[in-house]
Amino acid sequence: MSHETQILTPDPAGYAKAVRLLRAGSLVALPTETVYGLAGDACNDHAVASIFAAKGRPQFNPLIVHVADMAMAEKIAVFSDGAHAMAQAFWPGPLTLVLPLRAGCGISDLVTAGNDSVAIRLPAHPVARGLLSAFGGPLAAPSANPSGKISPTTARHVLDGLGGKIAAVVDGSACEVGVESTILSLDPPRLLRPGGLPLEALEAALGHPIASAGDAAKPNAPGQLISHYAPGAQVRMNANEAQAGEVFVGFGPTERADLSLSQNGDMVQAAANLFATLRAADALAQARGASTIAFAPIPDHGLGRAINDRLRRASAPRD
Structure with a gap:
């Protein structure tokens, strides 16, 4: 109720x-x-x-x-x-x-x-x-x-x-x-x-x-499901620029990004901004009629490992 x-x-x-x-x-x-x-x-x-x-x-x-x-x-x-x-x-x-x-x-x-x-x-x-x-x-x-x-x-x-x-x-x-x-x-x-x-x-x-380690088919801890953190639009990782019909989320200095996880490439700031930026990008994609959110490459170390993990799950095929 x-x-x-x-x-x-x-x-x-x-x-x-x-x-x-x-x-x-x-x-x-x-x-x-x-x-x-x-x-x-x-x-x-x-x-x-x-x-x-x-x-x-x-x-x-x-x-x-x-x-x-x-x-x-x-x-x-x-x-x-x-x-x-x-x-x-x-x-x-x-x-x-x-x-x-x-x-x-x-x-x-x-x-x-x-x-x-x-x-x-x-x-x-x-x-x-x-x-x-x-x-x-x-x-x-x-x-x-x-x-x-x-x-x-x-x-x-x-x-x-x-x-x-x-x-x-x-x-x-x-x-x-x-x-x-x-x-x-x-x-x-x-x-x-x-x-x-x-x-x-x-x-x-x-x-x-x-x-x-971890088995996504039978998790023994939270956060191991393959498809997770998904916005309405599809997610594409490691994009150097946006293709037609995409919203582009940058990392570090760039003039081409619609949004940015961190304009100065700060990993702590990027992690803190990740989910709010995903929401904002999804809303922008819906407003534009765009089907995909493209994310610039994130270095895969430190907090970048966690950010990339979430983006991989957000980009995974959905049931």
């Missing part, structure tokens, strides 16, 4: 209202440093099922559990020495760890999609931290957008995609990082999804290279 989505302020009154909604099994979108998440009580089957329903998300695709602190994390997942080291180095922050699920922890089976592991993150955003602390329990929170579509980096983006389908959104302004968290499994370390924490930082902390 459709209902008006409330906009809540990131203050004690807003947190209190959000907590009441979450404890009643309703869904509340909240800002993190990466993108806005669609939060529901991770221990409430009905709330978690509602996340899948609101997003139109395949139920074999796991969800990330967000926690307020390490004590909460250790009630949910089993931490090896290596996991503790990664958490100490990068939490709070844009790193999700896939770890063994602790028996009897109370997390809904829908969160893990039948896996014996759980994807878990301690976010850095003060609003996410404030709401998690006020709620006092873990929140399942995938990106707050219809499944497969462009991730939201503002409250307005959330309302554009999910307005009327969720109870509320806590407006915490634009997200600083702008791409989803990096997902890492351990023992042995494997990169399951590039994201807001560069692979190079993880490898430096571990002292050795990290292999990439």
Whole structure:
């Protein structure tokens, strides 16, 4: 049933209202440093099922559990020495760890999609931290957008995609990082999804290279589906210029671009702008009657690896 989505302020009154909604099994979108998440009580089957329903998300695709602190994390997942080291180095922050699920922890089976592991993150955003602390329990929170579509980096983006389908959104302004968290499994370390924490930082902390792995047919962590982040128009990568019927998104100095991820070639700025620029380019394509959005080449290192991953998924063939 459709209902008006409330906009809540990131203050004690807003947190209190959000907590009441979450404890009643309703869904509340909240800002993190990466993108806005669609939060529901991770221990409430009905709330978690509602996340899948609101997003139109395949139920074999796991969800990330967000926690307020390490004590909460250790009630949910089993931490090896290596996991503790990664958490100490990068939490709070844009790193999700896939770890063994602790028996009897109370997390809904829908969160893990039948896996014996759980994807878990301690976010850095003060609003996410404030709401998690006020709620006092873990929140399942995938990106707050219809499944497969462009991730939201503002409250307005959330309302554009999910307005009327969720109870509320806590407006915490634009997200600083702008791409989803990096997902890492351990023992042995494997990169399951590039994201807001560069692979190079993880490898430096571990002292050795990290292999990439993941099965898009049966994901064991979020963000592994092949076609994802898709605008209405088709996406073409590594374009040096626009062809007829295309909107061109540049990177670095160029006079030919309709839009730019970063005019001075700043990778951090490009990551933060990615999803908002995808939305703007899609709107421009629709207004022009253009069928394709062409993206200039992005260097495939650091945050560029995460940007290219999202663009590859946005450009993948769709069912």
